[in-house]
Amino acid sequence: MFRENHENKKVATASKAGCTVTGSEALMLSLLEEGVDVIYGYPGGAIMPVYDALFDYRDRIRHILVRHEQGAAHAADGYARVTGKVGVCLVTSGPGATNLITGLANAMVDSVPLVCITGQVASPLLGSDAFQETDVVGISMPVTKWNAQITSAEDVPGIIAQAFYLAKTGRPGPVLVDITKDAQFGETTWSYRKCTRLRSYFPYPKVKLNEIQEAARLINQSRKPLILAGHGVLIAGAQNHLMELATRADIPVASTLLGLSAFPSGHRLYAGMLGMHGNYAPNVKTNECDVLIAVGLRFDDRITGRLESYARQAKIIHIDIDPAEINKNVPVTLSVVADAREALSTLLSYVKENRHTGWIDTFGSFRSEEEEKVIRPGREPAGGHIRMDEVVHQVSEKTKGQAVVVTDVGQHQMVAARYYRFNRPGSFVTSGGLGTMGFGLPASIGAKIGRPDREVVLFVGDGGFQMTIQELGTIAQSNVPVKIVLLNNQFLGMVRQWQDMFFRKRYSFTELQNPDFVTLANAYGIHGERCIKREDLAEKLDSLLASEECSFLEVMVEPEHNVFPMIPAGESVSNVRLE
Amino acid sequence: MNTGQKKEIKEYTINVFSENHIGLLNRLTIIFTRRKINIESLTVSESHIPGIHCFTIAINSYENLVRKVILQIEKLVDVLKAFYYTTDQIIYQEIALYKLPTSEVTGYIGLETLIRDFGIRVLEVTPEYTVIEKTGHKTETQELLEKLKNHRLLEFVRSGRVAITKPMKELTVHLEEKGMAFNYIMKEDESY
Ligand SMILES: Cc1ncc(C[n+]2csc(CCOP(=O)(O)OP(=O)(O)O)c2C)c(N)n1
Ligand SMILES: [Mg+2]
Numbered sequence: 001m002f003r004e005n006h007e008n009k010k011v012a013t014a015s016k017a018g019c020t021v022t023g024s025e026a027l028m029l030s031l032l033e034e035g036v037d038v039i040y041g042y043p044g045g046a047i048m049p050v051y052d053a054l055f056d057y058r059d060r061i062r063h064i065l066v067r068h069e070q071g072a073a074h075a076a077d078g079y080a081r082v083t084g085k086v087g088v089c090l091v092t093s094g095p096g097a098t099n100l101i102t103g104l105a106n107a108m109v110d111s112v113p114l115v116c117i118t119g120q121v122a123s124p125l126l127g128s129d130a131f132q133e134t135d136v137v138g139i140s141m142p143v144t145k146w147n148a149q150i151t152s153a154e155d156v157p158g159i160i161a162q163a164f165y166l167a168k169t170g171r172p173g174p175v176l177v178d179i180t181k182d183a184q185f186g187e188t189t190w191s192y193r194k195c196t197r198l199r200s201y202f203p204y205p206k207v208k209l210n211e212i213q214e215a216a217r218l219i220n221q222s223r224k225p226l227i228l229a230g231h232g233v234l235i236a237g238a239q240n241h242l243m244e245l246a247t248r249a250d251i252p253v254a255s256t257l258l259g260l261s262a263f264p265s266g267h268r269l270y271a272g273m274l275g276m277h278g279n280y281a282p283n284v285k286t287n288e289c290d291v292l293i294a295v296g297l298r299f300d301d302r303i304t305g306r307l308e309s310y311a312r313q314a315k316i317i318h319i320d321i322d323p324a325e326i327n328k329n330v331p332v333t334l335s336v337v338a339d340a341r342e343a344l345s346t347l348l349s350y351v352k353e354n355r356h357t358g359w360i361d362t363f364g365s366f367r368s369e370e371e372e373k374v375i376r377p378g379r380e381p382a383g384g385h386i387r388m389d390e391v392v393h394q395v396s397e398k399t400k401g402q403a404v405v406v407t408d409v410g411q412h413q414m415v416a417a418r419y420y421r422f423n424r425p426g427s428f429v430t431s432g433g434l435g436t437m438g439f440g441l442p443a444s445i446g447a448k449i450g451r452p453d454r455e456v457v458l459f460v461g462d463g464g465f466q467m468t469i470q471e472l473g474t475i476a477q478s479n480v481p482v483k484i485v486l487l488n489n490q491f492l493g494m495v496r497q498w499q500d501m502f503f504r505k506r507y508s509f510t511e512l513q514n515p516d517f518v519t520l521a522n523a524y525g526i527h528g529e530r531c532i533k534r535e536d537l538a539e540k541l542d543s544l545l546a547s548e549e550c551s552f553l554e555v556m557v558e559p560e561h562n563v564f565p566m567i568p569a570g571e572s573v574s575n576v577r578l579e
Numbered sequence: 580m581n582t583g584q585k586k587e588i589k590e591y592t593i594n595v596f597s598e599n600h601i602g603l604l605n606r607l608t609i610i611f612t613r614r615k616i617n618i619e620s621l622t623v624s625e626s627h628i629p630g631i632h633c634f635t636i637a638i639n640s641y642e643n644l645v646r647k648v649i650l651q652i653e654k655l656v657d658v659l660k661a662f663y664y665t666t667d668q669i670i671y672q673e674i675a676l677y678k679l680p681t682s683e684v685t686g687y688i689g690l691e692t693l694i695r696d697f698g699i700r701v702l703e704v705t706p707e708y709t710v711i712e713k714t715g716h717k718t719e720t721q722e723l724l725e726k727l728k729n730h731r732l733l734e735f736v737r738s739g740r741v742a743i744t745k746p747m748k749e750l751t752v753h754l755e756e757k758g759m760a761f762n763y764i765m766k767e768d769e770s771y
Binding site for chain 1: 647658762
């Protein structure tokens with residue numbers, strides 16, 4: 001369906017070939033050339049010519065009017081993560097542009113392709129502290145893969161083509177294009193050529209056969225291998241190759257936070273999530289395996305804990321597309337610098353059938369200990385308040401692991417990551433590297449717009465919800481049927497947990513006095529319910545999920561529940577605490 | 580700091596070959612500031628290849644860190660290639676200019692001493708002041724500076740380092756090799 005659409009758009013842009021158009025119209029045509037069908041934005045003085053051009057293209061490019069530019073960036077981010085396409089934002093200069101920065105930083109560290117277009121004062125005013133002028137190119141430098149400023153209409157198609165090429169190829173990332181007002185008004189002759197190459201940019205390292213063969217040799221000889229699957233697996237679309245590798249060579253697969261859903265949670269070889277609040281077995285086994293095969297990940301400190309005692313016993317094979325990630329945090333035995341899918345598909349030519357039954361069995365006792373001490377008590381509590389765990393568990397059951405799960409940041413994020421059982425790749429949208437509270441609600445908007453065919457469920461905390469709560473207005477106006485589950489513990493829960501564990505329970509400013517969220521949802525025209533009693537939970541979740549429209553459910557959960565297991569910051573992955 | 584890091588701080592010269600685009604210098608320095616590496620000197624010029632610019636950056640740091648920095652520099656979209664060298668792998672120079680009262684030069688210091696002992700060049704002499712130039716390593720220009728500080732030195736300035744590398748492999752060969760090692764689009768990517 002998308003293809004068809006795209007063909008129509010092609011015709012529209014082709015008929016303009018050789019015509020004189022404004023920079024603003026050239027921008028619209030360029031977006032169509034790149035297959036853009038939706039943009040997230042907010043207008044203002046310095047981008048008004050573009051918005052005026054957009055008015056003529058509103059039947060071909062859907063514009064989602066957000067309530068804050070940060071929301072635009074996160075919505076585009078959520079959209080990009082579930083579609084694999086580039087998310088596009090359109091905002092004005094000055095405060096509009098600076099409001100994007102958190103969203104850019106978030107997309108940068110999580111390798112999400114965005115093209116953000118910012119308006120700018122007219123070029124003769126640049127550098128003069130003109131009204132709403134900020135040096136957004138300068139400000140955004142550390143948080144963009146690339147950025148550029150357009151000061152003349154004729155540069156629009158070329159720079160936009162580059163922007164899309166750079167955002168989506170290689171290790172993806174956010175790109176910012178700043179367009180001065182005179183460039184938006186100015187005229188140029190329309191023509192477009194996609195960018196397919198820049199001489200100073202090297203996106204896809206060619207697979208080196210000798211490295212692959214050496215990797216295969218290490219894997220074939222290993223007796224206690226462990227695969228770590230990261231975001232790169234999903235970005236590259238390598239989940240089938242991952243499955244083939246794991247099953248053929250009989251290797252347990254553990255996942256990073258952003259790698260979740262790359263491997264089905266219910267698979268016999270799935271070892272669980274890694275990291276600070278990950279599962280018991282994969283963290284401990286990281287320090288017992290003999291060969292560690294890390295695919296598409298960057299050994300973040302939330303995964304490795306104390307580096308000096310991380311997988312010291314193992315031969316480490318690191319497959320990643322970004323050469324700068326190799327040996328950055330963890331010294332490796334062998335690096336394969338390549339796209340995950342290419343690397344794995346080549347690797348599969350050399351990896352032999354194998355069985356590691358004994359090794360895999362050793363995961364069992366860790367799994368059952370965690371099940372007994374942590375998982376079951378959370379899923380089936382004896383009484384008391386509702387626990388976040390049981391809410392996520394029930395949603396997982398009710399959606400059969402088929403939903404796109406979006407989260408905000410905090411305890412509920414970790415609980416969602418731990419207890420949702422994924423059956424489809426590309427089903428988890430969360431802020432990983434930056435841990436951006438306020439990400440969830442706008443990201444869920446983008447995710448639902450990107451995948452209208454899928455159920456999109458947002459788990460959000462009472463703290464983070466209020467950071468971008470105004471996007472309820474976007475949901476109402478643009479009619480985005482996301483299902484919002486607010487896990488309300490009346491605390492900045494994750495920070496409170498640290499205060500509890502590491503700061504002698506001194507709850508310094510982590511308690512929240514909250515508004516009546518249900519009334520608030522209603523005020524936005526969104527149906528809302530509150531669940532306080534355990535016996536109401538299943539039914540309320542059923543009606544939430546059955547709704548055709550956006551629907552909101554606030555669940556009052558245990559205020560002082562701590563997320564376990566936990567590896568305290570800076571400690572070894574072996575020192576997992578279960579309680 | 581990581582384990583396995585050689586804990587020896589040395590002087591390194593980094594050569595970055597890039598497109599000549601606005602803002603790249605900013606992106607480069609961000610990489611150094613993020614890792615708390617002070618740039619000792621910086622020179623930007625065209626290179627021997629038309630259209631390609633060269634940054635010469637002198638820093639003091641650990642080799643392990645320098646290696647990571649190089650990879651992060653190469654990751655910048657506008658950078659073609661970056662190298663790092665220890666001081667024994669390069670031929671390098673800096674140029675220093677000194678301005679003194681002419682009376683000092685002809686009187687106390689003696690022009691002959693300056694020319695014979697320090698190998699300076701005289702750039703300008705007026706009744707009031709004299710400007711001399713010395714080219715060399717920092718230790719040499721520094722030595723002269725220390726001496727002239729006692730002689731009513733009016734102004735002093737030293738350039739960044741310029742360096743030529745000893746290894747014979749040409750940049751174009753490096754670039755060809757790099758170009759060969761990469762694809763620019765994914766084969767299967769239908770949209771391109
Ligand atoms: C923008 C931002 N500010 C502060 C933090 C630090 N922080 C991390 S988790 C957290 C608490 C989140 O509280 P809530 O949204 O209620 O979720 P909970 O942990 O209670 O599930 C805070 C304040 C952050 N990650 N992001
Ligand atoms: Mg909370």
